[in-house]
Amino acid sequence: MNSFWKSFLASLLAVMVGGVGFFVLGLVVLTGLVVVLGGGGRGVVVVEPHSVLRIDLSQPLVDKPNGRALDLFDYSELGFREQTTLYEALRAIEQAAEDPRIEGIYLDVPMAVPMGISSLYELRQALAEFRDRSGKFVVSYADVYSQGGYYLASVGDRVCLNPQGGLAWQGLASNVLFYKGLLDKLGVRAELIRHGRFKGAGEPFVREALSDENRLQIESMLGSVWGFVVGEVAGSREIKADSLMSYAARLAVGTPRDAVRLGLVDSLWYRDRMREELAVLSGGGDEEGEPRIVDLTEYKAAVVDGPDDRMATTADEIAVVYADGDIVDAGDRNKEIVGNALAETLRGVRMDDDVKAVVLRVNSPGGSALAAEIVWREVYLLQQTKPVVVSMGNSAASGGYYIACGAEYIVAAPTTLTGSIGVFGLTFDVGEGAREHLGLTTDVVRTAPAADMGNLFRALTPAERIYIQNGVDTVYARFVEVVAQGRSLAADSVDALAGGRVWTGLQAVENGLADATGTLTDAVRLAAEHAGLEPRSYTVSQYPEPEPPSFLSVFGTLSGTTVRRMITAAIGGDSDWRELGVEAARVREMVMKRGIRVEMPCRIEIRH
Numbered sequence: 001m002n003s004f005w006k007s008f009l010a011s012l013l014a015v016m017v018g019g020v021g022f023f024v025l026g027l028v029v030l031t032g033l034v035v036v037l038g039g040g041g042r043g044v045v046v047v048e049p050h051s052v053l054r055i056d057l058s059q060p061l062v063d064k065p066n067g068r069a070l071d072l073f074d075y076s077e078l079g080f081r082e083q084t085t086l087y088e089a090l091r092a093i094e095q096a097a098e099d100p101r102i103e104g105i106y107l108d109v110p111m112a113v114p115m116g117i118s119s120l121y122e123l124r125q126a127l128a129e130f131r132d133r134s135g136k137f138v139v140s141y142a143d144v145y146s147q148g149g150y151y152l153a154s155v156g157d158r159v160c161l162n163p164q165g166g167l168a169w170q171g172l173a174s175n176v177l178f179y180k181g182l183l184d185k186l187g188v189r190a191e192l193i194r195h196g197r198f199k200g201a202g203e204p205f206v207r208e209a210l211s212d213e214n215r216l217q218i219e220s221m222l223g224s225v226w227g228f229v230v231g232e233v234a235g236s237r238e239i240k241a242d243s244l245m246s247y248a249a250r251l252a253v254g255t256p257r258d259a260v261r262l263g264l265v266d267s268l269w270y271r272d273r274m275r276e277e278l279a280v281l282s283g284g285g286d287e288e289g290e291p292r293i294v295d296l297t298e299y300k301a302a303v304v305d306g307p308d309d310r311m312a313t314t315a316d317e318i319a320v321v322y323a324d325g326d327i328v329d330a331g332d333r334n335k336e337i338v339g340n341a342l343a344e345t346l347r348g349v350r351m352d353d354d355v356k357a358v359v360l361r362v363n364s365p366g367g368s369a370l371a372a373e374i375v376w377r378e379v380y381l382l383q384q385t386k387p388v389v390v391s392m393g394n395s396a397a398s399g400g401y402y403i404a405c406g407a408e409y410i411v412a413a414p415t416t417l418t419g420s421i422g423v424f425g426l427t428f429d430v431g432e433g434a435r436e437h438l439g440l441t442t443d444v445v446r447t448a449p450a451a452d453m454g455n456l457f458r459a460l461t462p463a464e465r466i467y468i469q470n471g472v473d474t475v476y477a478r479f480v481e482v483v484a485q486g487r488s489l490a491a492d493s494v495d496a497l498a499g500g501r502v503w504t505g506l507q508a509v510e511n512g513l514a515d516a517t518g519t520l521t522d523a524v525r526l527a528a529e530h531a532g533l534e535p536r537s538y539t540v541s542q543y544p545e546p547e548p549p550s551f552l553s554v555f556g557t558l559s560g561t562t563v564r565r566m567i568t569a570a571i572g573g574d575s576d577w578r579e580l581g582v583e584a585a586r587v588r589e590m591v592m593k594r595g596i597r598v599e600m601p602c603r604i605e606i607r608h
Helices: 003-037 086-098 117-134 147-153 180-186 212-237 241-250 256-261 271-281 296-304 339-351 369-383 399-404 431-438 462-487 491-497 505-511 520-530 551-555 560-571 575-592
Strands: 051-056 102-109 137-145 158-167 189-195 292-295 317-324 355-364 366-368 388-397 409-412 417-419 423-429 502-504 539-543 597-599
Touching: 051 086, 051 296, 086 102, 086 117, 086 296, 086 520, 086 539, 102 117, 102 147, 102 271, 117 137, 117 147, 117 212, 117 388, 117 520, 137 147, 137 271, 147 158, 147 212, 158 256, 158 271, 180 189, 189 462, 212 241, 212 502, 212 505, 292 296, 317 339, 317 520, 339 355, 339 369, 339 539, 355 399, 355 520, 366 369, 366 399, 369 388, 369 399, 369 462, 388 399, 388 520, 399 417, 399 462, 409 505, 409 520, 417 505, 423 462, 462 491, 502 505
Parallel strands: 051 102, 051 292, 102 137, 137 158, 317 355, 317 539, 355 388, 388 409, 388 417
Antiparallel strands: 189 423, 366 597, 417 502, 423 597
């Protein structure tokens, strides 16, 4: 092929690629204009009399508002997804109890509920209070109930299931994946330096199975969470807890008919029959006999965000500050707790005279010890000027517990994973693997024996190992000091509860690491009491406030990865590769993270 044709084809390809790029840009710009001119794509919502509030649990209720436009942009629909926080959902349910237009609540439960067990607990408590206060109905429907979905649905007056569906009821499990065998084959040697025999965060890199201590604490946590879930379901369904335990052990709930026979489900209906029942329960439905359904996002817009909001609009404010994600020294503040960034947010709240009390919502497994100390200091200073109440979400462990200890009062969900007062450091030596498998070698010139300490191509020297161990021990001593000061406990008592051991919220209240079990709403009410504020005499604001997403912020993220996401969304999704990459990403993060860590050893979820 001569140079003319090569140039011609190259130019043609450039034009085609450019055309596609301008087409995508045009669509994004058009979407942005629709969002801007249409008020975010959402018109005025009118809640009609005899309406049913529908909570679609396939849409996650996030703990912290997410300002990352890339995460909120729906590439298949070319629009921004509506986002509702857990607190906004709780407020909406609270107001629906007093709203004469709302006859009841309908839970639309998917096969897998994208929420942690502690978030489900908070939503369940709000639904129970809604029913008790108002006398209105709460009903649920699912094609298949996961254990988490059923735990939530069991609070209702009627639990309905597809006649050909299913209900999972087999107990809890925690699977821990170990990487040591893989690292051995790759010629990579990991070394764990820790203080706390229960501190198992680095164990998967140096062991092939659970240590006795790690197994003990996981068994204890699972037993506490499962016992609580069974107790809640037993109370709502009027079934003995021992019977529910037996059903799980015997796998007794094998078919939908078993679920009805054993009292876990009330009705086996198809979805059209469920809609007919909703129309009857709400007073007859519309002209066509269909129930008047208002979705949670619509109701939030009309009531919580709109003119019907019954919360006061005085200058007095309670600030809900979110500490959500891994604790890092530097990173994306929308996805992680960046130490100095969150500290600056807390300082701003401290300097704001309109803020009378603060609720620090912690949902974190921990991370950088230095970043945790930076955040703790601001929490401590904040507590000197105004009441600070911590509300713990799905996890507030290790560094997450560290930052909580500067507060006056700690409220945990019964199923929160917390504590994990311990410290570790993890180093890797890839020298042998790099040499044997890749032919890579290194050499180094030093001005001192430890000048290249942390070099991935060599092991630690005995002196370096002692140096890191001393650093770990120093951070651990500081951690114990912070807990002892914040919880008014003797250092020896804290040390006995520490050692890296993780506790549930129920256990934390019993041993003094938390003050009470409750929800985020409970924490807000408690903060108001401590500030001397009367009910409905204050507003609640959430911090840090995310920037509203825009088409420009989406366009600014366009890259090869983004284009792939757009294509895979258009052709049907990419969940398989994402799930396969989760563990690989975790290994990479642990290898790349530097410094001494205060991080939880495992994460437990109700199996779906």
